[in-house]
Amino acid sequence: MLYLDHAATTPLRPEARAAMAPLLGDQFGNPSGVHATARQAKNAIEEARECIAQAIGATHPLEIVFTGGGTEADNLAVLGSSWPERGGIVATAVEHAAVLESARFAEKNGQPVSVVEVDRLGRVSPLDVAAAVDERTAVVSVMMANNETGVVQPVAEIAELVRSLGSRAVIHTDAVQAFASLSVVAGPASPDLISVSAHKIGGPQGVGFLYVRDGVQLEPVVHGGGQELGRRSGTHNVAAIVGLGAAVAATVADRDGYRERVGAARDRFESELRSMVEIQVTSGDAERLASHSHLRFPGVAAETLLVRLDLAGVAAAAGAACHSGAIETSHVLDAMGIAPGVAAESIRFSFGRDDDASSGAAAARIVGDVVRGLS
Numbered sequence: 564m565l566y567l568d569h570a571a572t573t574p575l576r577p578e579a580r581a582a583m584a585p586l587l588g589d590q591f592g593n594p595s596g597v598h599a600t601a602r603q604a605k606n607a608i609e610e611a612r613e614c615i616a617q618a619i620g621a622t623h624p625l626e627i628v629f630t631g632g633g634t635e636a637d638n639l640a641v642l643g644s645s646w647p648e649r650g651g652i653v654a655t656a657v658e659h660a661a662v663l664e665s666a667r668f669a670e671k672n673g674q675p676v677s678v679v680e681v682d683r684l685g686r687v688s689p690l691d692v693a694a695a696v697d698e699r700t701a702v703v704s705v706m707m708a709n710n711e712t713g714v715v716q717p718v719a720e721i722a723e724l725v726r727s728l729g730s731r732a733v734i735h736t737d738a739v740q741a742f743a744s745l746s747v748v749a750g751p752a753s754p755d756l757i758s759v760s761a762h763k764i765g766g767p768q769g770v771g772f773l774y775v776r777d778g779v780q781l782e783p784v785v786h787g788g789g790q791e792l793g794r795r796s797g798t799h800n801v802a803a804i805v806g807l808g809a810a811v812a813a814t815v816a817d818r819d820g821y822r823e824r825v826g827a828a829r830d831r832f833e834s835e836l837r838s839m840v841e842i843q844v845t846s847g848d849a850e851r852l853a854s855h856s857h858l859r860f861p862g863v864a865a866e867t868l869l870v871r872l873d874l875a876g877v878a879a880a881a882g883a884a885c886h887s888g889a890i891e892t893s894h895v896l897d898a899m900g901i902a903p904g905v906a907a908e909s910i911r912f913s914f915g916r917d918d919d920a921s922s923g924a925a926a927a928r929i930v931g932d933v934v935r936g937l938s
């Protein structure tokens with residue numbers, strides 16, 4: 564089985580599994596209590612928080628808010644920062660649905676929303692983002708890298724430009740896909756809010772965090788018992804949070820090596836495949852994550868190809884992650900101006916931490932053979 568769908572989810576890292584094991588056993592406490600078992604759980608959470616804060620250079624561990632994953636972190640960032648004064652939201656057209664649907668929800672409640680278009684290669688222009696910002700804008704949300712194409716956005720430049728306009732908007736970046744390969748550092752020049760999800764970096768599913776710069780006010784989206792300083796209520800998923808901490812530490816420690824390995828896998832995959840069949844890289848020569856290979860196979864239906872690849876032992880993806888088993892037309896490819904017929908011939912392969920040039924070559928041989936059989 565060649566698993567080339569790491570952008571959808573990744574296998575659990577041994578470090579995360581080992582760190583989680585005691586919390587799934589006799590260390591089962593609810594961290595909100597006062598007795599020793601509760602304190603043990605509380606300590607485990609605070610250790611994970613400190614470890615993550617250190618890994619991203621946050622000035623204080625309490626700048627890390629644990630959430631139930633990347634989707635919830637994005638909701639908290641977009642809705643939480645704009646709600647207090649019903650401010651405006653600026654987001655790019657290629658954001659994950661967690662951001663775009665949050666913005667749509669806010670729009671239904673009367674908040675102004677501006678969606679900034681991207682170019683043919685999926686890149687947003689900092690000037691276009693700046694032009695969409697006005698005095699009502701409360702949050703600007705631009706992802707670090709796209710989940711489908713892997714295209715990297717100029718987030719630092721956008722943050723600098725928006726701030727130079729004197730805008731009081733907070734800057735949010737969804738770093739869910741980027742975290743595995745790109746340096747994510749919280750600091751004066753960084754976004755004010757950064758979303759990260761555990762399961763894209765070898766942690767468990769259903770947990771993530773939002774970095775919230777000290778001083779940024781957020782209205783919670785999950786109300787209840789006031790955990791996470793009132794920013795995210797609900798009993799903590801202690802084992803998952805500890806797994807997230809271990810995954811973040813391992814990811815940051817191995818980032819350079821990871822980038823080299825997946826880059827070698829992806830580049831070898833594309834070069835060998837190109838020698839066998841016709842391919843087009845969806846994002847052309849735009850900067851993209853080393854792990855992502857979003858390709859068009861002219862004349863080959865992606866849906867059929869995915870099924871044939873699955874039968875041949877290769878896991879890949881088409882369109883956005885399919886929620887119901889059916890492949891939906893990708894709003895990302897649509898925003899890039901890619902015709903539906905072309906999008907329907909496009910597939911995403913995404914490499915992971917155990918890949919290297921030889922697995923890239925092996926994948927190319929199988930994919931090339933399957934595509935030839937369909938052409």
Ligand code: PLP
Pocket residue numbers: 570571631632633634635637659661706708709710737739740760761762769770771884
């Ligand atoms: N943002 C991006 C860019 C993603 O790729 C994903 C997951 O596909 C999410 C947010 C949502 O994260 P989660 O699956 O943890 O809810």
